[in-house]
Amino acid sequence: MSNYTETDLEKDLQDQEYKYGFVTNIESDKIPVGLNEDIIRLISSKKEEPNWMLDYRLKAFAVWQTMTEPEWGHVHYEKPKFDEIAYYSAPKQSKKYESWEDVDPEMKATMKKLGISMEEQMRLTGVAVDFVMDSVSVATSFKSKLSELGIIFCSFSEAVKEHPELVQKYMGTVIPTSDNFYAALNSAVFTDGSFCYIPKGVRCPMELSTYFRINEGGTGQFERTLVIADEGAYVSYLEGCTAPQRDENQLHAAVVELIALENAEIKYSTVQNWYPGDKNGLGGIYNFVTKRGICERKSKISWTQVETGSAVTWKYPSCILKGDYSIGEFYSVAVTNNYQQADTGTKMIHLGKNTKSTIISKGISAGKSQNSYRGLVQIHKNAKNARNFSQCDSLLMGDTCGAHTFPYIECKNPSAKIEHEATTSKIGEDQLFYCKQRGLSEEKAISLIVNGYCKEVLNQLPMEFAVEAQKLLAISLEGSVG
């Protein structure tokens, strides 16, 4: 946060509209709308996939056709018309770039506007970035440096071609195709995403990062991320997302699978800022995502998310604590404003002995939004000495929004220790008056109070991301008190 000053924040606050709402004028290769076996075959052939991949897709599609949309979430929306979506759209020059210099200037400009200028990233932060626009991964930086360590970090399609043994071994092992409606849909039509493998005993020396962007209208984005940390490996992975401002609702249904083998650690951070729709609730992204990780013995998976975008969010990054002594963590800030709806939380499934999980969830609701925490802590009968601590706080701004908490606890082993704390509060007039009396503007005061409230979660984020997240929180809540 060293070079980010209050003046910057002030400037950002003035820039209160959704600032990622532009569209890049890049010719794209978009297939006809609709969803059937032929479309799936077309996607697969466009991606020059091997047969096993096509079979996987077709099986998933068959399963999906037998499923119905889940309706248990505390969200209301018009169901997507799956026949009216184009399931594949790629920037025309979809050949993988050999080097950063080859990237289309228009694309570079897009990345620059998003604040992820790669030159900058490369030079200053040493973050390796994979950039996924619409359906296709367009650039991955730092590849050679990583490959010296045996780390594989590439687009999912590339992994299918270059590392089929790893993809086949792990894909779908944490989230089977039949897991849920949207996971099945993703398994059938996913177009790209990121793949990452850290070999035994290797500590990935830099943050790996993927930036997801929906550009085309009338499309959906279905990406898949698979991260494998082999025994004793460590990786910190970041994910960011934005989309142009459109009147229509666009569907984003991703699947993220994490595999932490013995003694491995995966830290997965997301700053989700899909277009949330306008002030009247028109447009915005439906963010229906399945994220889950599996922990082998003594391993650890830590999810951190800052959710400020999307019209509707439905997402529960979870951990299956399979191995003894494994640890799962979930840190979340979910902000909803205007007509946004979020139903988010986590599942901690304790299977192994002496497994531990921590859940810290901070919900902030403003405007006419609805914000729900939904979490499950499940202790299986062999999970001796399992421990869980959950803290779910809700902050309300104004009197037209809603905050809801749905905690579920299922415990089948008497030695378990489970703690749950929950609070609901409002930003106090007294706090605002105190801040203003010290010379702070209302916006600045709210930003300070909210960031203070979320501190435990923001502290989990890598530095650059934490700054970005703070700005986002302030912008998302602009003008919401009073």
Next chain:
Amino acid sequence: MINIVNLHAEVEEKKILKGLNLNVKAGEIHAIMGPNGSGKSTLASILAGKEDYTVTAGNVEFDGKDLLELSTEDRARQGLFLAFQYPIEIPGVSNVNFLKSALNEIREYRGEEQISAKDFLALVKEKSALVELDSKLASRSVNEGFSGGEKKRNEIFQMAMLNPKLAILDETDSGLDIDALRIVANGVNKLRSPKNAAIIITHYQRLLDYIIPDFVHVLYDGRIVKSGGKELALELEEKGYDWIKEELASNAE
């Protein structure tokens, strides 16, 4: 510095101030005393700009400007500081971050440059020593988990950091033990200068043993009913407020 003329104010249609006059010049310290419910804290809140109160008549000139026309934050930026009777907690926001933000907003308002990290830290060090505030408290969340005495010291620390033209201390002595009282008073005295002024609202004469006021006023039933030098405070301590009430009653007859 500040000139309050015929100020009337009410909250929820209950009249609290009923024609209050007070003129404070630069370099002066005024103490306002009075029995419970006389309107002392209301006066502090109104001057700071708290929205719960409605001013129904009168005007307040602060440093050449119409104070009542200014927003709460602009009053602060113009140099008005209120030390709260009950300082507010802001969880997760460190004292230094809070003050740095405040200081920079005030500087920006005045067209001054942002303070550098180095200068800011030096200032924190200097001013926290003034109120013998542990440097650990400076990095803790604003008032969270502070003891009563620490909260009051923190108010004076903030005041020292922001260097206001006019400081209003609302019952800063309440809940302080004798050592804390001495430290707080010491801090206020060191900040005293011919360029600034202070209004000290208090119940007891005790604080005025340490901070010697130039004037003492008695606020009763929404008006200043008696003014004098520091000896008035001693008289009040000795005789209570009843004699003033009686005096008023006999004058009215």
